[in-house]
Amino acid sequence: MFKYILIFLLLIVFVPVFRNFLFNLLVGKQIAKEQKRYNDIMEKKRGKEGDIKVKPTQSSDKKGGYEGGQYVDFEEIK
Secondary structure, eight states: OHHHHHHHHHHHHHOHHHHHHHHIIIIIHHHHHHHHHHHHHHHHHHOSTTOOOOOOOOOTTOSSSOOOOOOOOOOOOO
16 A cells, blocks of 8 residues: 555656646646636626726816926927
8 A cells, every 4th residue: 555655656746747637637627717707707897898988087176186287398309
């Protein structure tokens, strides 16, 4: 029994193909589920192609915000 466990561990450690197979078998399905879930959420968030969404801007009635700047002369340098 110990011999089989040792062989299994050596395969996992030294054979990348076997290690990748085990990783995909154990973790790959979970990663695929999470990617699909994320893509579904992002698709709902973005909406359908061609839809237009307009976000309202902040009201300009607030005081203390940016009210413009000073005029700066432009000189062309050659």
